[in-house]
Amino acid sequence: MTTDLIHSDATELAELIRTRRVSSVEVVQAHLDRIEATDPELNAIVTLADGALDAARAADEKLAAGAEVGPLHGVPFTAKDSFDTAGVLTQRGSPMFAGRVPDTDATSVARMKHAGGILLAKTNLPEFSYWIESDNLLTGRTNNPWDLNRSAGGSSGGESAAIAAGMSPLGLASDLSISVRGPAADTGVAAFKATHGRVPMTGLWPREPRRNWHVGPMARSIRDLALAYSLLSGPDxxxxxxVVPPEFDAGLGTSPDRPVRVGWLVDSGLGPTDPEVAATVQAAADALEGAGARVDAVNIPALERDNPLELWTKLNVMEVKPAFRKVTEGHEDQMFSYSKFLAGTPDTSVEDFVLAEQAVERLRDAFAEYFQRYDLLLLPVTTIPAHEHQLGDFTVDGRTVSPFHVSSTTVPFNLTGLPALSMRFGTSSDGMPIGVQLAATWHAESTILHIASLLESLSPVRDQHPAL
Structure with a gap:
């Protein structure tokens, strides 16, 4: 039973608890036991939330009394340690915030609790949520449950590792350029970054640049992503x-009356991609075509004209550097890798900043035109499977690129605010998960979730778990 519980998704757990086939206490205890057994190797969990078992007992008593309950009643969830959690340590991956305990929950945490979810733990992240690997001076490095010598990604690597390893069924993560989707791909779970603004950022740090930051769920199934999104979205x-009402949706819904139109790509100016990753994207395209979708190989010329990763870097330096300078002043001895790197990076000139902003506008125009012709864009999540720890410059398909290149396929959707989802669809020759990314037009979340659910049913790697 314990094994079943730690590998069940949140939707199934909620149903088991609601029908009293299992208690919330049993579910929470199973995940606490799993944390105790596996986290010493993974270092995904940084803080256990006090009172989780007490909350589970209260949830069981509420059910026994016949009370109305929410859709996540009695189900544990975790949150990245950048989300404020009332009465629970929120240390943001830095000694500068060691011992910090917020008085209030972030909006997203509060909404999960309102739906009946029980906060189980906080998960690891890079310093200030800025890097492609979850490592910091305060709580150390997270390992990938599929291979301890590899990264679980960043900046939500603790969250992705926890869910992949069965320590949590559902989690809250945040995404500036890759941080929800990339870690999910690295560990073989699912993650969703909805249209910018769909989920409030209230109670998260850092906020700069808030027009690129997104909150999103990580889970074991697409239906869990859909459920969590329905709970998290909407103004606060x-x-x-x-500001957009949660019921507004520009997508096709769950029962389109015509074939879905899918374009797929593996390059189009985004740089080199590992051949096994490219093959996985094509396999997903073929699967959708076999299921009745109209599928075409495409290119988007604007991505070739204006490199999104270069644009993101120019804009990020201009906006984040002053914020980091303010936080780290007087604490230079507690700075870790990215804050040191950023401090030594030349400032972006005002002229280059304006030109980069104008290029982002061109990207938005190009995507607007693309989504007049297609419902979905299918492409890689990351350009390589999960990499070894402390990635430096690396070679992909014969070309040497910087470590930032792993995010070249995700960053366009942060710059433009488009919704995008990551899900596993393959396995590398050395046994690591490979994901694919689905993107749609603004506020078309139903389109992504519908097609992702279809693709999940066609996946050759369903219900595979790391052998921990």
């Missing part, structure tokens, strides 16, 4: 970007 009266 505090985040000025979160």
């Amino acid at each position: 009266g505090a985040d000025g970007f979160a």
